[in-house]
Amino acid sequence: MPNEVANQKQTFLLELLKATYQNQEIYPILQHNLNKLNDDLALILRKWVSDRFAKEPANAVNIARVILKLSIIIQEFTQGNPANNLEIAIAGYEAVRQVFTREAFPKEWDIIQQALVIAYQQRQQILSRTVGELCEQTVQTQTQINTLTNKFQQELQQAKLQVNNLQAVITQFKQQSVSSESTHEMSSLIAEFRELKQCQNRLEQLATQSNISAKAEQFNTAIFYDIENLTMGRSNPNLNFSLKQIQTNLEKISLVNKIAIQCAYADWSDSRLRLLKNEIQELGIESIQIFDYSHKRNAADMQLAIDVMELAQSRSTLQVFVIVSGDGAFASLAKKLHEYGKTVIGCAYEGNVNRVLKSVCDYFLPIPATQAKIEEAQINEVNNDSNLNDDIFVITKKVLQALKQNNEQASQLRQGGIHMSQIHTILRKEIQNFDQKRQKHGSTLTSFLKKALEGTDVCLSIDNNKLILEDNTNLSNSSNKSQKAIINSNGNLKETVVTGKS
Missing domain, CATH: 3.40.50.1010 (5'-nuclease)
Incomplete structure (x- = not known):
């Protein structure tokens, strides 16, 4: 936009902010400047806020409070263009979110979020109405186009018939000896023929343009x-x-x-x-x-x-x-x-x-x-118990091992464990028909996982209805030691280290 117009709109914005800060009546100012409440003002507001926060970080909170108050007023303003008013309010809400964070200003943050949700819903309602109106206009326009197209096609056919008739008449005149009167009549027919030929060319151009439009819609x-x-x-x-x-x-x-x-x-x-x-x-x-x-x-x-x-x-x-x-x-x-x-x-x-x-x-x-990779995974070491060699146990152990490779889940395993309900969700997601395959062994989820972990070296156990990761530092320091799973007095699976001399 030209610099002069931009300066006028920025001056108008500063006037609004000043009046808001001084608790003056804002509606009279808005009523006298309806033509300035448009998308350009929303863009200017965003840029001004960003520049001001960068130049005056110490006053950012006070500035943000004024902008938040003004945004609420403009959102509730019913005169002018509702869509433009809404975009200006949304620009203000989104601009101050960089100051009113959830952690530092939870009250203000919540007000902004609620206001944005309402604003987005109002925007969607406006769009829905506009789309409905455009659809009606499109239907009317298409109807008019179809009517004109049919009319052009009919006229084109008539023109072709007349051209063919005139060509036959001209050919007949050329083959005959004609008087001066017949010559004059033939000249008139030739002129009429040329006019009809031009009309035919125009109609064919219109038909070509219609075909181009149809191709564009592909x-x-x-x-x-x-x-x-x-x-x-x-x-x-x-x-x-x-x-x-x-x-x-x-x-x-x-x-x-x-x-x-x-x-x-x-x-x-x-x-x-x-x-x-x-x-x-x-x-x-x-x-x-x-x-x-x-x-x-x-x-x-x-x-x-x-x-x-x-x-x-x-x-x-x-x-x-x-x-x-x-x-x-x-x-x-x-x-x-x-x-x-x-x-x-x-x-x-x-x-x-x-x-x-x-x-x-x-x-x-x-x-x-996308289950093939997990189900096709090969496990090199499996317990000799034929029950534990079942594919569902092998795949379950593979999925549980994979949890240790994910940074976020590994952290949860070390810092208190992952609840069994969440483990159940992960297994159902990663293993097709997990519940049906598990229930064939007639056991609860906890019992099933205990059985899957028996005799393994994955350093995982179940405690307080959670899957946890145990420290296996001591396990890796001695080649004479092996890991064995036992059940404690509370019925929970624990992993311990025993020597080969026991």
């Missing part, structure tokens, strides 16, 4: 990847899947013409996801960086839903929306897309997809389960 598909759902969580992400294969399978579906947009949502600062970055760049997928602002809310799901609705509103050529996630929260998003006349394709692991989401999708593409 880019009709947008794909949205929920990476956290694909990796089956953050604690121990599973990367045994191929985005290339998912994209290839989607392109085979008749509903998909050409892919226009692809977005993948994740916390890409997580070093464990670096293996996906090369594939994402190769496939032309845009990586959307997500930082959760609350452990109770999935920020990736929220941002994905917002982006889908914005594209459904702004890109009329996008008719097919692909949600690569099995999260049931997206069922509502799929239903809303249906209201706007869009087609929804679901793509997720067959065994981990919400049944409601699967049922509302127009087409569902399953992703193969």
Whole structure:
């Protein structure tokens, strides 16, 4: 924007902040400057706040309180453009979050989070109304285009018939000896023929342009990847899947013409996801960086839903929306897309997809389960007991050993252990049909794990209904010692060291 206009809007912003700080009436100022409440003001607010916090860190808290108060006032202001007012308020809330952190200012942080949730919901409502209006306009426009196209086609056919008739008449005149009167009539017919020929050319150009527009609409598909759902969580992400294969399978579906947009949502600062970055760049997928602002809310799901609705509103050529996630929260998003006349394709692991989401999708593409690596794992040393040689015991021990390789889980094992309910969840996730295979041995989960750990050297035991990691320093210092599992008086499995002389 020109410098003069920018300076005027920054002056207006400073006037608002000053009036807010002095507890003056803000609404009269807003009413006299409705034309200045737009997206440009939201951008100026973000930049001004960032610069001011950097220059005056000692006054950052006081400045943030004023901005928070002003944002609440503008969000509640009913005059002007509601969408613009909302964007200015959101800009203020998001700007002060860098000062009002959850740890330092829990009260203010909670106020901001609640206000943002309400603001995001209001934004979605506005988008929904706008999308509905655009859909109605699109239907009316398409109807008019179809009517004009049919009319052009009819006129084109009539013109071709008239041209053919005139060509026949001209040919007949040329073959005959004609009088001067006939010559004059023929000249008139030739002029009429030329006029009709020009009309035919114009109609053919219009038909060509219609075909070009139809071809442009072939880019009709947008794909949205929920990476956290694909990796089956953050604690121990599973990367045994191929985005290339998912994209290839989607392109085979008749509903998909050409892919226009692809977005993948994740916390890409997580070093464990670096293996996906090369594939994402190769496939032309845009990586959307997500930082959760609350452990109770999935920020990736929220941002994905917002982006889908914005594209459904702004890109009329996008008719097919692909949600690569099995999260049931997206069922509502799929239903809303249906209201706007869009087609929804679901793509997720067959065994981990919400049944409601699967049922509302127009087409569902399953992703193969990723259990092969674990089930094919080879264990070199297994107890001689034939019962413990059962595949389920071997695989269970392999999964429990893998817990020690994960930094976060290894830390939990050392600092108090992982509760059995969480261990149960991990085993069900990593081993297909775990409960059915375990129950064949007629034992509870605790008894089953005790049996799986018997005679092993994994330094894991069960205590107080938790799996813990024991210190095995002394075990590695002597070649004359071996590890043996025993049950203490409380019925809990313990590991101890006995010499070969006992």
